[in-house]
Amino acid sequence: MIIITTCKCIGSAMNTYIHKTQQRLRIRSDYIQQNPEAVAELIEQLEEIDAITQIKHKRFAGSVAICFDNNELDCETLLETLSSHGWTKGIEKSAFIENAVIKGTKTFMKGMAVIALKRLVGPSVSRVIMSI
Numbered sequence: 544m545i546i547i548t549t550c551k552c553i554g555s556a557m558n559t560y561i562h563k564t565q566q567r568l569r570i571r572s573d574y575i576q577q578n579p580e581a582v583a584e585l586i587e588q589l590e591e592i593d594a595i596t597q598i599k600h601k602r603f604a605g606s607v608a609i610c611f612d613n614n615e616l617d618c619e620t621l622l623e624t625l626s627s628h629g630w631t632k633g634i635e636k637s638a639f640i641e642n643a644v645i646k647g648t649k650t651f652m653k654g655m656a657v658i659a660l661k662r663l664v665g666p667s668v669s670r671v672i673m674s675i
Contacts, residue, residue, distance in 0.1 A: 559631045563618050569608040570622075574629050576605025585628050592616070 560571040575582050579602050586607070589595050594615035599608045607630070611621060625631065 561622070561631065563622070565613045565618065567608060567610050568618050568621055568625075569606065570625060570630050571604065571606040572630060572632075573605060574632055575600075575607055576602065578629070581628070582607065582630070585625075585630075 558572075559574075560569075562569040582600065582602075586598055586600055589598060589609065594612045595609060596612060597608075597610040600606070607625075609621065611618075622631075
């Protein structure tokens with residue numbers, strides 16, 4: 544059974560991606576990417592568990608894949624452990640910065656549309672269209 548979950552964390556600009564199978568769990572999140580020391584510390588502890596057969600950590604992708612023996616360890620228990628260490632939580636970004644980026648993008652796109660319209664139909668016709 545394969546379950547893919549993508550969680551949009553409220554109040555955050557990041558997505559947490561969780562992919563579960565019976566013998567593998569993969570989590571990708573900003574927390575993993577931005578807290579490499581804490582993640583590496585927990586990975587060292589997880590490697591001591593006999594039921595865990597392999598761990599792949601891709602720091603710059605913010606991803607950790609854990610293979611395990613599902614006869615000794617179930618995916619939900621492992622996910623609860625990782626969640627309790629913050630791996631699935633979002634990192635809040637400043638609302639001011641997010642709003643500035645959104646407004647700047649809208650202004651830029653509007654400007655590009657006006658330039659394209661002027662080139663397509665000419666300046667006098669585009670003024671009439673934009674005034675409507």
